[in-house]
Amino acid sequence: MTAPLLLDRVTLTYPDGDGRLTALDEVSLTVPPGTLTACVGPSGSGKSSLLAVAATLIAPDRGRVVLAGAETGELSAAERAALRRSRVGIVFQQPNLLPSLTAAEQLQVMAHLAGRGPGAARARALDLLDAVGLADRADRRPHQLSGGQRQRVNIARALMNSPSVLLVDEPTSALDHGRGAAVLDLLVRLTRERGTATVLVTHDVAHLSRVDHVVEMADGRLGVGRVVS
Numbered sequence: 001m002t003a004p005l006l007l008d009r010v011t012l013t014y015p016d017g018d019g020r021l022t023a024l025d026e027v028s029l030t031v032p033p034g035t036l037t038a039c040v041g042p043s044g045s046g047k048s049s050l051l052a053v054a055a056t057l058i059a060p061d062r063g064r065v066v067l068a069g070a071e072t073g074e075l076s077a078a079e080r081a082a083l084r085r086s087r088v089g090i091v092f093q094q095p096n097l098l099p100s101l102t103a104a105e106q107l108q109v110m111a112h113l114a115g116r117g118p119g120a121a122r123a124r125a126l127d128l129l130d131a132v133g134l135a136d137r138a139d140r141r142p143h144q145l146s147g148g149q150r151q152r153v154n155i156a157r158a159l160m161n162s163p164s165v166l167l168v169d170e171p172t173s174a175l176d177h178g179r180g181a182a183v184l185d186l187l188v189r190l191t192r193e194r195g196t197a198t199v200l201v202t203h204d205v206a207h208l209s210r211v212d213h214v215v216e217m218a219d220g221r222l223g224v225g226r227v228v229s
């Protein structure tokens with residue numbers, strides 16, 4: 001069976017003056033279901049570009065991105081967007097929650113955008129908030145939640161449509177050490193429970209001993225990383 005996420009010799013360049021800057025240089029990565037791969041590396045090494053390509057938000061110059069068995073290079077833009085909505089969960093660094101909605105409603109919006117009915121959505125939202133330890137905060141708005149709780153809502157929201165691939169960008173950067181460790185533990189647990197192929201981009205090499213794989217980006221190239229914690 002094909003892994004939910006497969007990158008095969010992906011090269012991505014950006015315009016840079018008269019030339020091109022190579023952000024990803026022949027990057028290959030396979031992420032099996034139920035496993036979490038952490039991608040570490042210095043600023044500018046290509047980590048965010050890797051996530052953007054994996055999410056099909058940017059098309060690579062060369063190479064293949066296979067998502068949930070689909071060769072994304074062969075899809076139309078509309079087909080790619082539909083695949084992204086149904087199969088990919090994205091957790092950005094800043095939660096970007098809507099200020100006027102409760103925690104449960106933030107999640108229900110995702111089901112609505114995916115064309116699902118409201119009845120089951122409420123039950124699923126409450127189930128996911130329970131899974132991230134926020135069962136008693138379902139009716140709170142973002143300003144009534146702590147930074148760590150908002151990041152948990154963000155993670156639960158990304159899981160709302162049962163994605164096979166979960167892409168997470170710097171989830172702990174705005175949190176202190178203890179809360180950062182708790183969010184990482186949560187991501188490892190959810191990855192196992194929900195069977196997602198998870199990629200986590202982080203500067204923070206603490207707490208990585210519990211993830212399945214660590215890869216290191218350097219100048220757009222991917223190598224096997226060291227576990228530091």
Ligand SMILES: Nc1ncnc2c1ncn2[C@@H]1O[C@H](COP(=O)(O)OP(=O)(O)OP(=O)(O)O)[C@@H](O)[C@H]1O
Binds near residue numbers: 015046049050
């Ligand atoms: N839209 C863009 N146009 C031109 N160059 C870009 C663009 N986005 C990123 N780059 C360049 O591509 C390289 C990789 O950037 P990327 O954001 O992927 O790195 P990163 O490892 O995520 O960095 P950080 O940890 O600081 O977020 C850098 O040299 C960056 O300046």
